[in-house]
Amino acid sequence: MKPSRLAVRSAPGGGRGRPWTSIAGIVAGLLALALALLPRPLAAQDAGAPAGAPAGPPTIVLTSYPEPFAQAVAAAYSRAHPGEELRFLHKSTHAIIEHVTSERLPRADVVWTSSPIAIAELARARLLARPERASGPEPSDPRLHAFAYSQLGIMWRPDLVRAKGLPVPTDLQSLLAPDYAGMVAMSAPARSGTTLLFVELVLQSRGWDEGWAYLQQLAGNLATVTARSFGVPEGLAHGRFPVGIGVGFLARTQQTNGEQLAFLAAPEDVMLPAGVAALSTARHAQGARRFVGFLQGEAGQALLADPQVARIPLAAARQATPFEERFDYLLASTRRDVVVALFDQLVTYQLDEHRRFWRRWREVGAMVSGEGDAAREARALLGQAYRRATGVPVRAFMAHDPALVRVFSPGSPERLENRAFRERLMESWHRETRERLAEAGALVEQAQRRMAAAVAVSPAQQ
Numbered sequence: 001m002k003p004s005r006l007a008v009r010s011a012p013g014g015g016r017g018r019p020w021t022s023i024a025g026i027v028a029g030l031l032a033l034a035l036a037l038l039p040r041p042l043a044a045q046d047a048g049a050p051a052g053a054p055a056g057p058p059t060i061v062l063t064s065y066p067e068p069f070a071q072a073v074a075a076a077y078s079r080a081h082p083g084e085e086l087r088f089l090h091k092s093t094h095a096i097i098e099h100v101t102s103e104r105l106p107r108a109d110v111v112w113t114s115s116p117i118a119i120a121e122l123a124r125a126r127l128l129a130r131p132e133r134a135s136g137p138e139p140s141d142p143r144l145h146a147f148a149y150s151q152l153g154i155m156w157r158p159d160l161v162r163a164k165g166l167p168v169p170t171d172l173q174s175l176l177a178p179d180y181a182g183m184v185a186m187s188a189p190a191r192s193g194t195t196l197l198f199v200e201l202v203l204q205s206r207g208w209d210e211g212w213a214y215l216q217q218l219a220g221n222l223a224t225v226t227a228r229s230f231g232v233p234e235g236l237a238h239g240r241f242p243v244g245i246g247v248g249f250l251a252r253t254q255q256t257n258g259e260q261l262a263f264l265a266a267p268e269d270v271m272l273p274a275g276v277a278a279l280s281t282a283r284h285a286q287g288a289r290r291f292v293g294f295l296q297g298e299a300g301q302a303l304l305a306d307p308q309v310a311r312i313p314l315a316a317a318r319q320a321t322p323f324e325e326r327f328d329y330l331l332a333s334t335r336r337d338v339v340v341a342l343f344d345q346l347v348t349y350q351l352d353e354h355r356r357f358w359r360r361w362r363e364v365g366a367m368v369s370g371e372g373d374a375a376r377e378a379r380a381l382l383g384q385a386y387r388r389a390t391g392v393p394v395r396a397f398m399a400h401d402p403a404l405v406r407v408f409s410p411g412s413p414e415r416l417e418n419r420a421f422r423e424r425l426m427e428s429w430h431r432e433t434r435e436r437l438a439e440a441g442a443l444v445e446q447a448q449r450r451m452a453a454a455v456a457v458s459p460a461q462q
Contacts, residue, residue, distance in 0.1 A: 058085040059287030062100065062108035064093045064115065064193060066230060069253075072308045073295070080299050081290060092228070093118050093193025094340075098410045100127055100279065109282035110291050111275070114150055114247065115193030116142030117200065117336065119275035120329035129278040129285070131292065142329055143320070146273035147295040148304055148311035151265035152198045155233060155251035158262050160242035169243060172202070172214075172266045178362050180221045182355070185232050186245040188348055190340045192229040194247045197272065199343060200332040205267065205323060208399070212346065213390035219347045220358025236261055252310040269321050271312060335399040337408035342394060345429040353437045357389055360441065364448045374454030381447035389440035393429045 063070060070088045077086060089108065091099060093115040098104075100111060100122060111122060122128050123141035131144065138144075154169045161168060166179050175184055189196035203211035223241040226232055232244035233254035251263040276295050278288035294300045296314070304311040332339075347354070361382065368378045398404055407418050407425070 056084060057284045057287065058087045059110065059284050059291055060087045060089060060106055060108045061110045061112050061291065062089050062091065062096050063112040064091065064096055064118075065112065066090070068308060072306060073300075073303065076299065076303050077291065077294050080294060084287060084290070086291065092191055093196070094190070094336075094410075097121055100281075101125060102410075103281070107281065107283055108279060109284045109288040111277050111279060112295075113193060113276075114249075114274040115197060116140075116273050116275060116329055117197060117332045118193055119145050119273075119277065121333035121336070122277070122279075124330060124333065127280055129280050129282070129288070131277070131296075140329060142273040142275055145275040145277040146314060146317075147276045147292075147300065148274045148313060149271040149317040150194075150274050150311065151248040151268075151271055152194065152201060152246070153248060153266040153268070154243065154264045155236065155246055155248075155261045156243040157236050157239070157256055158259060159256075160236075160239060164242055166242060168262075169264055171264075171268075175221060175243070175245075176214075176217050180243060181359060182221065182223050183241055184218070184221045184243045184245065185224050185226060185235055185241045186218075186222065187226045187229045187232055189343050190348075191227050194229050195245075196336065196340065197332075198245060199339060201267070201270070201327075203339070204327055204332075208396035209392060212342075212392040213386075215343070215347055216354060216390050217358060219351060219354035222347075222351055222354075225348045225351065233261060249310045253308060267323065270324055271317050271320075272324070273317075274311065331400060334405060337410070338394065338399045338404060341408055341426055342392070342399075342429065345426055346392065346433050349430060350433055350437070353434060357437050357441050357444070361385060361389070361444050364444050364451075367448065367451050372454065374450050378447040378450050381443050381450065385440040385443035385447070388436050388443065391436055393432050 061070075067088070067090060070090070074086050074088070078084065087106075089099075089106065093113055096111060096113060097118055100108065111118070111128070113119065119128070119142045120140070123145070128141070128145065154172070154175065156169060164183070166183065167174070167177070169175060174180075186198070187195045189199050199211075199215065202214055205211070206214055224235070226235060229246055229250065232246045233250045235241055236244055237254055237256045248263050248265060251261040254261050276292050278285060278292050282288040301313045301315065303309055304313045364378075365382055368375050368382070394404075407422050
């Protein structure tokens with residue numbers, strides 16, 4: 001848990017040498033520590049409202065957004081609702097889902113996240129209060145609870161791209177070019193809900209097998225996998241890499257040497273809803289509804305144009321594209337933990353192996369020319385190597401099979417009961433991926449030897 005600020009109180013002391021007094025001091029200390037770990041209030045006084053304003057019960061907002069963004073919204077909310085107290089609890093998207101479904105303390109009133117997958121999952125569990133809405137066709141749960149829209153895609157530092165002589169990215173496929181080897185960064189879907197959304201966009205738009213093939217080939221060009229989505233624009237700002245994958249608002253709010261990061265939405269026509277919703281278990285339901293209404297209302301929508309916020313307002317979001325309408329949020333939420341575990345074993349923990357294989361695969365591919373027997377055989381071997389290197393140990397239908405989902409789901413009893421099985425399964429995925437890459441590398445070397453032999457024979461025939 002990452003509260004906005006910790007306020008530690010000292011525990012009362014007692015007579016020396018008395019055991020009961022020592023125990024009391026320990027208990028008091030633990031109580032003080034528990035209070036300190038509660039999320040820091042952002043009250044009206046903190047945001048410029050008059051001191052002494054009436055204080056009601058605090059509204060606890062569970063959010064995946066960074067603190068500067070939350071503070072900007074809190075200040076505007078406090079001007080609209082003087083005296084009301086907001087408390088923000090900052091967690092990753094996955095931790096938010098676990099916090100709500102496991103009924104952890106402190107009990108939250110509102111969930112506020114950029115991940116429509118999280119909104120879909122909590123709505124499916126009937127943990128979100130249904131908002132009032134105008135008559136008409138029933139939208140998906142993520143659109144029903146939307147307060148803004150975001151786009152995923154490619155961000156880059158124009159000055160670094162120019163300095164390194166790189167081509168400007170044109171689409172996701174362009175990131176597979178040899179020019180970008182060691183130049184691209186993305187975050188881990190295990191720690192970032194927006195990255196999980198990116199992975200699902202790839203898997204659902206390209207298909208399960210082709211999607212994983214793309215992600216594993218992309219791994220060959222990755223400079224790093226960051227722990228959080230914020231790490232990508234921060235890494236760009238510090239010059240650690242020139243290109244990254246992430247959500248548009250993080251690119252628009254990051255300045256580097258006075259120059260804004262460039263951003264290209266990919267897929268360019270897809271806008272995805274960022275959500276805010278009162279929880280059905282909210283203890284301060286009135287405050288929760290007011291906060292949701294503020295973000296979806298005129299004042300909250302006007303705030304989205306603030307450079308610190310930089311979101312796409314509801315009015316600017318056009319009708320869903322055909323792909324958005326086909327995007328299966330419930331499928332994404334059902335197989336979430338399986339996809340996260342697969343990505344770590346296939347990509348995150350195999351970066352060095354992918355870099356070596358894809359570099360060599362490209363080098364040998366560049367040697368193959370002509371239409372003779374040797375060239376045809378070499379191309380066939382390289383094709384076999386590609387298919388071997390991009391395989392996936394789990395079939396698409398297995399990823400959302402209830403038995404496998406229960407093994408990986410944080411809230412499932414099977415997760416604890418089958419911990420050893422789950423660890424063996426992930427270890428087998430890791431080992432299989434490493435073995436596949438080694439076998440694919442051997443096929444590449446076979447292709448190289450076939451071309452070298454053809455070149456050696458050719459002068460002798462002349």
